[in-house]
Amino acid sequence: MAMGHTIKAFDDELGQLRALVSEMGGMAEAAISDAIQALVRRDLDGAARVVDQDRRIDAIEAEIEREVVRMIALRAPMADDLREILAAMKISGVIERIGDYAKNIAKRVPLLQDARGIEPLSILPAMARLVSEMVHNVLDAFVARDADAAVTVCESDRAVDDFYNSLFRTLLTYMLENPHTITSATHLLFIAKNLERIGDHATNIAEMVFFAATGRQMTERSKGDDTLVPPME
Template identity: 65%
Template sequence: MTQSQGHTVKSFDDDLRQLRSLISEMGGLAQEQITAAIDALTRRDSEGAMKVVAQDKSIDALEAEVERFAVRIIALRAPMADDLREVIAALKISSVLERIGDYAKNIAKRTPVLAENSIIQPVSILPEMGRIVARMVRDVLDAFVNRDAELAVAVCQRDKQVDDFYNSLFRALLTYMMENPHHITASAHLLFIAKNLERVGDHATNVAEMVHYGVTGEHIGERPKADATPYVNITPGDTAEGA
């Protein structure tokens, strides 16, 4: 390898490290946004929720920076094989992380309405659900930065736990709405929040599948979706305790 080639390879490696760093920073912000949104919800902190909404612009800005940098790498370095897969994966992951930030913003936007309503019991499930999806986001970004296929698989396996939480909460909230019309507004908002968290889990799993493919060149086997809510049948005799 000539000295010129050596410098080119080193520069390309530096570019890939910077790209991974940008994705890691973006993922860290997305994780913090989910945690802060759920924290504001449980504390009924409208001011804290609005800070989450405002912070979403930072994630959007990072997505634009990742896109510019990835396009620059492709144009100047003409990467091939594994390197090209990593750059394309970074572009896709940044788009997913931007969407996760949007979900956090949507959760935060509902907090002021919920702060004005009485607390209902199913809300106690949301903090744990939020912690799980935030950890999934953190771990899948670690898997991307460290090219850890095993950790990516572990993230995929955790998605069923998120779906189980969502299915349980869905049934409980439907029952609350049927038992007392005064709970309809709060329950409807909580349903949307739970669905947002469930979608964050899905997106983290999608990123994990990209990471696994980028590292191994192999796709993770198709995963069964555990969202059973389309098949839930609540009757007026059901109770929240039995849901």
């Protein structure tokens, strides 16, 4: 009877851990959308809220780390359970970084108040929707321990790279033809790169989900580094 009680308690703790990761991921996903909406609408207050709410994402990451340490110390999980617990901790760290990228986008909103008329600005929301969908889908895969869904998320990353490369070419053209747009176009390029990096982080989470679910490493994805400029952190 005691063993059954212990197993149920551990299962409940795993469920709570998954819920924390999902909550944190949902906040990061919302931050991406809110930051881009603030950019498009020139909403300084909305951008400031994204920056401020990043503290909550950081707080949940710390809570997850504490819970993982407690579970390992008290429950001594093995095999599948240990992989899932460690994956949750690693994933929370990646989500925190995704939140940072969304915050970085929001911080550029005040610097782009005069960016009207630059066509690539209209493309960024579509790119943001794609990476937000990747984040959403990979977190669903984590909760469901769905290795196939994790693979599908990785396959979506190519489209994100295509978005980025297209934006880079367009922004470069704007800068060459209209030197007065250089400052605004550079900020937009940083934003596009932040979105591209979010896509990369979603694929990193997908690889963790795949390993947690199967005990095997995902076959190395053949992305290569075909982006046109080096990463902008």
